[in-house]
Amino acid sequence: MSLFPESFISPEVATQLAPEYILRSLKASDYHHNVLNVLKDLTTVGDISEAKFIEQCEFMHSRQGEYFMIVIEKISTGNVVAVGTLLVERKFIHECGLVGHIEDIAVAKSEQGKSLGKKIIAALDFIGQKSGCYKNILDCSPYNEQFYVKCGYSNVGFEMTKRF
């Protein structure tokens, strides 16, 4: 089961990828193909059972037009080597405008330095535009600012957090 239709996969980004990779939607079967380990390079993931993973995939699938989690798969292993999510928010401002929130970008350590992160961002920009978002936004540490500037993003303010 794919989370979203193939039409949201950027043909341009897909063709720019080296032939050993595929750009596609997350699938429930990716539980067995390293996706959670890739996310572990980003932050704590914790124990997620296959049932819980499938339930989350089904939730995201039920939210058509809202949750777009894409992956880059390394064909030779079938494993996920890069991930990113676009959450499309509906607002009242900007004539009931849509904003894309880029979340949880991660690339497997063994695959870093191959611009896969940049491809994930470009793929999420395509989804944002295709969805009709007037902008995509993301939060990052100052350390990652220049990476996102290279992706065409501008620093427009601060991220503020309160942990519970």
Place this chain on the structure above:
Amino acid sequence: MSLFPESFISPEVATQLAPEYILRSLKASDYHHNVLNVLKDLTTVGDISEAKFIEQCEFMHSRQGEYFMIVIEKISTGNVVAVGTLLVERKFIHECGLVGHIEDIAVAKSEQGKSLGKKIIAALDFIGQKSGCYKNILDCSPYNEQFYVKCGYSNVGFEMTKRF
């Protein structure tokens, strides 16, 4: 029609409000009670018909547990004088954790300086905790950083944007 159940309204914040105000969910009938004018103090809103407004309220209502748009109403006029939204995102990281995104905080110019913005944030923090979010996050201009620090938020990074 309220967007979400009364149980998500912080009793503490509700009692802290001066008696001329009520804290409550947005309602479709707020179209006639100034809510879009309050948002206009924040940014462009544009032309939104009542039908479009009601459709958006129905969408948010259909997303139980996800879209929480709260308002402060001035009882004497029935008008909305402050608004804020919490969008609850489901993630895989942090054991399929939830994150609350605070969006589109606005207070009517005539009602500023009465800590209504602070009450809106406290009310959205209550909703985030009650929803089981491990944190709430928001983006702000450097100019507003100190306001959010007073609300208990910490600067953890940058907001990056790409407009389409």
